Each structure stands twice: as C-alpha cells, then as structure tokens.
Amino acid sequence: MIVKSIQDIIPVPVEADGAVHAMKRILIGSGDGALLFSMRMFDIAPGGCSPRHRHNFEHEIYVVGGSGTLSSAGEEYLLHPGTSVFIAPDEEHQLRNSGTDTLRFLCIVPREYE
Amino acid sequence: MIVKSIQDIIPVPVEADGAVHAMKRILIGSGDGALLFSMRMFDIAPGGCSPRHRHNFEHEIYVVGGSGTLSSAGEEYLLHPGTSVFIAPDEEHQLRNSGTDTLRFLCIVPREYE
Numbered sequence: 450m451i452v453k454s455i456q457d458i459i460p461v462p463v464e465a466d467g468a469v470h471a472m473k474r475i476l477i478g479s480g481d482g483a484l485l486f487s488m489r490m491f492d493i494a495p496g497g498c499s500p501r502h503r504h505n506f507e508h509e510i511y512v513v514g515g516s517g518t519l520s521s522a523g524e525e526y527l528l529h530p531g532t533s534v535f536i537a538p539d540e541e542h543q544l545r546n547s548g549t550d551t552l553r554f555l556c557i558v559p560r561e562y563e
Numbered sequence: 564m565i566v567k568s569i570q571d572i573i574p575v576p577v578e579a580d581g582a583v584h585a586m587k588r589i590l591i592g593s594g595d596g597a598l599l600f601s602m603r604m605f606d607i608a609p610g611g612c613s614p615r616h617r618h619n620f621e622h623e624i625y626v627v628g629g630s631g632t633l634s635s636a637g638e639e640y641l642l643h644p645g646t647s648v649f650i651a652p653d654e655e656h657q658l659r660n661s662g663t664d665t666l667r668f669l670c671i672v673p674r675e676y677e
Contacts, residue, residue, distance in 0.1 A: 450635045450654055455645035476647035477623045483649060485673055486600045488623045509591045509602045511669060513627065521564045531569035533590035535597060540564055555625060557671055559599055 451481045455490060463491070465500040476555075478563050487563035493517070493544065493552040501543035506559050508542070510534040515552035518545050528552065565595045569604065577605070579614040590669075592677050601677035607631070607658065607666040615657035620673050622650040629666035632659045642666065 453476065460472035471493045478487040490513070493499065501520075512532040519526045519534060521542045526534075528544065536542050546552035567590065574586035585607045592601040604627070607613065615634075626646040633640045633648060635656045640648070642658065650656050660666035 450633075450638070450640070450651070450656070451649040452633065452640040453647050454643070455647065476625065477649045481649045482651055483623065484621050484652070486623065486671060488625065488647065488671065507598050509597065509600065509671070511590065511602065511625075519564075519566065524564070526564070526566040529568070533567050533569065533602065535565040535591045535595045537564070537596055538598070542564070555669065557600060557602065557623070 451477070453477075460492065463499075470497060470499050475563060479560050483560050485560055486557050487560050488555060488557050489563060491554055491556055493546040495546050495549055495551070497552075498545040499543055501541065503539055503541040504562075505538045506562055507538055508534070508536040509557040510536070511555045513553045513555060515546060515550045516548035517552045518547055519543070520545070528554070565591070567591075572604075574606065577613070584611060584613050589677060593674050597674050599674055600671050601674050602669060602671050603677060604667065604669055607660040609660050609663050609665070611666075612659040613657055615655065617653055617655040618676075619652050620676055621652055622648070622656070623671045624648040624650070625669045627667045627669060629660060629664040630662035631666045632661055633657070634659070642668070
C-alpha cells in the first residue's frame with residue numbers, strides 16, 4: 450500500500466524542441482511497484498500545449514482542472530473538469546490550454562512507458 | 564479517440580451483501596477499446612464505505628473530491644483531493660467517507676476486471 454499527497458511530489462518539466470511544454474508528476478509508477486500501468490499528472494500553463502505527437506501505446510486521460518482543447522486528425526474536442534479521453538495507439542494528439550487557469554489532467558499509460 | 568463528459572455517463576450502484584456501497588461510472592473501459600486498463604469513477608456518500616475486500620489485481624486510485632480514510636492491514640490512511648494510492652494485488656482494503664461531501668475517486672484496474 451502506497452499513499453501519497455500530490456503536494457509532496459516534485460514536478461519535472463516536460464521538454465520538447467528546447468521548450469518546456471508541461472510539468473509532470475508521477476503519482477504511481479514502476480518505482481511504487483506498479484505492475485501494468487502508471488498514473489501521471491500534467492499541468493499545462495495558460496496558452497501552453499503539449500507536443501503534437503503519436504506513439505504506439507494508449508493514453509487514458511481525466512481532466513481535473515482548467516479548460517482547453519484536444520486536437521486529433523483534424524478534429525477538436527473541448528476539455529473541462531470531468532472530461533475523460535481514450536487515445537488509441539498511433540492516434541496523433543495535442544492538448545492545449547485555452548483557458549486562464551492551469552490545465553491539469555491525469556494521463557495513465559502502460560507501465561513500460563513511464 | 565473517445566471523449567466523454569462525466570455528466571453524460573450514467574452511474575450504476577455497487578452492491579455487496581444487499582446494500583449499495585457506492586455509485587460507479589466507467590469512464591474508459593473495454594467498450595471504448597481500452598487495451599490494458601480501465602478507468603472508473605466512484606462516489607461514496609457521507610458515512611458510507613466500500614466493501615472490505617482483497618483481490619489478485621492492483622488498484623491505482625486518485626481522490627478527486629471529498630475526504631475519508633483507507634484502511635488496510637490495521638493501518639489507516641487519510642484521503643483528500645490530490646491523494647494517490649497504489650494497492651498491490653492481494654492487499655486487503657476498504658475506503659470510508661468520513662466527511663460531509665461525496666467522496667469521489669478514480670480507480671484504475673486491469674481491463675479484464677472491468
């Protein structure tokens with residue numbers, strides 16, 4: 450049994466192309482004994498976005514705070530607290546904070562990718 | 564890509580021993596194409612608790628709202644928004660709402676169990 454509070458977890462910057470896109474906290478990962486999947490929390494500042502990318506594993510996302518958009522394959526979806534998302538392997542995706550508060554979301558991935 | 568809002572997902576009661584212990588929403592599951600893990604949201608009313616149980620698969624939990632306690636192996640842990648928990652396979656556990664608001668938490672499990 451491992452119990453943590455998010456304020457005790459030090460965030461690390463997510464960098465791509467020389468810029469910081471988000472801050473990431475690993476809430477539960479392989480270091481905690483996770484067997485199949487890892488749970489991470491991301492914070493994107495207003496105006497910021499994640500890198501547009503794709504990969505061969507799935508994401509499951511839950512938006513905790515803020516608002517924004519998710520774009521994929523020419524479509525745009527709105528993100529609000531309470532939005533859940535399944536991104537299948539190889540689906541291109543990018544999350545953008547279009548609001549005035551931090552966009553905070555959980556993103557669960559197979560353990561071997563975190 | 565599947566995007567849902569929690570208010571559009573109809574909750575189902577979680578029953579054990581003839582009583583309703585919680586309400587459950589499947590945010591992402593096998594019906595959405597989930598490959599390895601499923602994401603569920605549970606609501607426990609003030610004074611309520613989940614059944615005390617154990618099983619041969621892991622939980623990853625994130626508390627979204629309310630407050631309560633998690634008991635396991637004679638220990639008790641406090642739950643608040645921002646608390647994350649890893650429960651390893653075969654660890655006995657029970658969550659209790661000891662506050663005045665709904666205790667709401669995400670619980671991710673291997674896909675074959677949801």
